Amino acid sequence: MDATAAAKVLLEVCGACKKDEKILIVTDPASLEVGKAFFFAAKDYPNRNMIVIEETGLHGTDPNPQACEAMLNADVIYGCTKFSLFHAPARRAAGAKGARFVNMVDYEMRMLESGGLFSDFYQLGDTCMKIAEILDGKDQCSIRTARGTDITCSIKGRKPNPQIGRSPKPGMVSSPPDVEMATCAVEGTANGVVYIDGSIPFPGLGLIKDAIKLTVQESRIVKIEGDQQAETLKKILTDINDPNAFIIGEIGLGLNPECSLSGSMLEDEGCGGTIHFACGDNRSFGGHTACKLHLDMVFKNPTMVVDGVTILDEGSVACCQER
Incomplete structure (x- = not known):
């Protein structure tokens, strides 16, 4: 080709x-x-x-x-x-x-x-940076979905990490076509349930057929419920033989409307209308959890509110339509 x-x-x-x-x-x-x-x-x-x-x-x-x-x-x-x-x-x-x-x-x-690689990365990056400005200095975060996700955490002191799909300056990292606004839950503060109904881009998982229910207490996944894919996820995390693999850290807001869920990591993480949580290592996002695994788990149509400001409304950006 x-x-x-x-x-x-x-x-x-x-x-x-x-x-x-x-x-x-x-x-x-x-x-x-x-x-x-x-x-x-x-x-x-x-x-x-x-x-x-x-x-x-x-x-x-x-x-x-x-x-x-x-x-x-x-x-x-x-x-x-x-x-x-x-x-x-x-x-x-x-x-x-x-x-x-x-x-x-x-x-x-x-x-x-x-697909997503042929998006307007400059325009999407501008939206990403605007969300970063809004999140900077915020504390209490809640995320809900119609399927049943209901989780709260603190992001206090965690500098927003905008992933704009470009790396124009020394030391910058990007993951095109992924455009996302990433932040990080403070260790020990995340509590609630999450229904993963999008994808887990990892061998043996990919697109999720039936939602996987995660119960999170003090930022640790304490229960994984669902069908065979839930059992596969449980085995992956257990086989790492590191308790930090079960800690929820990164919170990533997918912002690229040209991406679609496919089981491919960078399309799925950047897919507009989604959020992904990641368990394991979160040091690249300002956290303090070290682990040899970083595993992203995508769910659809989230509503995210931070210190009373609605960031996403059922997956749509709600905080910075004015450009």
């Missing part, structure tokens, strides 16, 4: 790449077809390199030492892998040195042809 149009978006818009910069594409066998298509479509960037790693097996886990070293020496990193490098320590280390990161986790070839 001709990936020229997608490469143009990823390089010029999302990565803000200059022709003389050192560009590193990290890929693995599961994503190699997409990685190769992107590499060859980026032919106008002579200082690009591609390294193929073995699948890490978990989101947020470092690749092999050679890849970690290569990341430290890049200006822009494209993580075209099955499992996300976004929360990996090596990615954070490279970012501390100024490397920009564009996450292409779990991409499919169809995403290089149509």
Whole structure:
């Protein structure tokens, strides 16, 4: 296929790449077809390199030492892998040195042809930044859905983390087509129930057939109820052998109307009209929970109110229609 149009978006818009910069594409066998298509479509960037790693097996886990070293020496990193490098320590280390990161986790070839990648990232980013301004300094957060989700938490002291789909400045990270406004529940403050009825973009799960009910006490998932997918989720979290895998941290508001739930991580996280909670590591969002897993769980049509301000109303942005 001709990936020229997608490469143009990823390089010029999302990565803000200059022709003389050192560009590193990290890929693995599961994503190699997409990685190769992107590499060859980026032919106008002579200082690009591609390294193929073995699948890490978990989101947020470092690749092999050679890849970690290569990341430290890049200006822009494209993580075209099955499992996300976004929360990996090596990615954070490279970012501390100024490397920009564009996450292409779990991409499919169809995403290089149509869909959320071809959105107006500048306009969506503006909305994302406006929501960030509203959330900054807020405290009490409540999220409800018609299906039965009813959960409250504090976000006090947690700086909003807007994901605008672009990485134009040193150290910035993005995950196009995901455009989301992310914040983080303060540890120990989240209580209630959540019905996951969208997706859990992880092998063995994907699109949710019957809602999974999570009971959360003091930010910890204490009960998982539902059908076979609920049992699969329970096994994934238990097999990590780390109690922090059950801690709810990130709260992400999907803002890209061109995305649709598909089981692919970055489309699902950025899908307009959704929120995703993530359990496990939340340090990239200002939290203090360390874990080798970061697992996102998407639910649909949420109403989110923060300190009396309605941010989302049944999935629609309610707080900043005026542009």
